[in-house]
Amino acid sequence: MLSQPLDLSNLGTTVGSTTATKGGNNATDPQASQDRFLKLLVAQLNNQDPLNPMDNAQMTTQMAQINTVSGIQELNATLKGMAEQSASMQSLQGTSLIGRDALIEGDTVQFDGNVGKGAVSLAADANRVYVDILNKNGSVIDTVDMGQLTQGQHAFDWDAGAINPADVGSFRVRANNGEDQVEATPLSRVKVASVGFANGAMSLQLANGRTTTYDQVRAFM
Known part of the structure; x- marks a missing residue:
């Protein structure tokens, strides 16, 4: 006769496991584990020793165990869904940045034809x-x-005129x-110029060849 606690080792308690059977049942599926x-x-109830039956506390403990396992599996599924949604949103955001100007710390004048472009970041308001x-x-x-500018980032365009950009x-x-x-x-x-993703992080390929x-990036314009 059985009177020992149930062995839950085969109920798919491994966090993050994704092994699936041919029929589509998952070893970590909460409903399958509960079944x-x-x-x-x-x-166990049908085969327990009538002289030594399972007590209510033991049954309650085992029910709590299966609920904990199911809760962890459901949490894993939720977190995975959130991660996938975040990656999708980041990809969409990255696409919208193509063609925009990125402001990056540096003192190089970038030329668009004969017009030099750059920006400044002010720690406070300035009147000159x-x-x-x-x-x-x-x-x-x-x-x-x-002229007079407020605190923050400000772009400028410089007409090089007769000055050779190479100089x-x-x-x-x-x-x-x-x-x-x-x-x-x-x-x-x-x-x-383009946007890429590596190890979950967004990288920007710039028109000057840099990545x-x-x-x-301080700001986008």
Whole structure:
């Protein structure tokens, strides 16, 4: 006669297991696990020793075990669904970024024809902001007056005119608010050519040939 607790080792308790049978039943399917448990329970009740029956506490413990197993399996299924939904949303978001300008920390002037593009990030409001365009030797060859700007990111377009873009090296930013100097960070402004995904992370292929990750981008325009 049986009077020992049920053995739940074969009920598919391994978290994350996805082994399926030919008929489509999954070893970790909560409903299948519950069905197997109930069959074992009925068999044990039918064959228990009348002089030593299973007590209510033992039965309650075993019911709690199967409920815990089912709960974990259902949680795994929910988390998997959320991960798939997140990846789908990220892919859709990435597609919408193609053709937009990404602002990345750097001082390189990006050219679109004869127009140089860049951006600045201000730590505070400034009533005077200037962008100095530098040649390969670091000498100023032109200056863009951006006027008064608020805290945050701001883009600029510079008409190179007769200046050969190949002679341009980089740019620097000067910002003041009254007599106080305002912290200013130069930002490269580059178009997003394509988007890729690796190990669940989004990567951006830029028009200048560089590849960067999504979290390295300060802003999109």
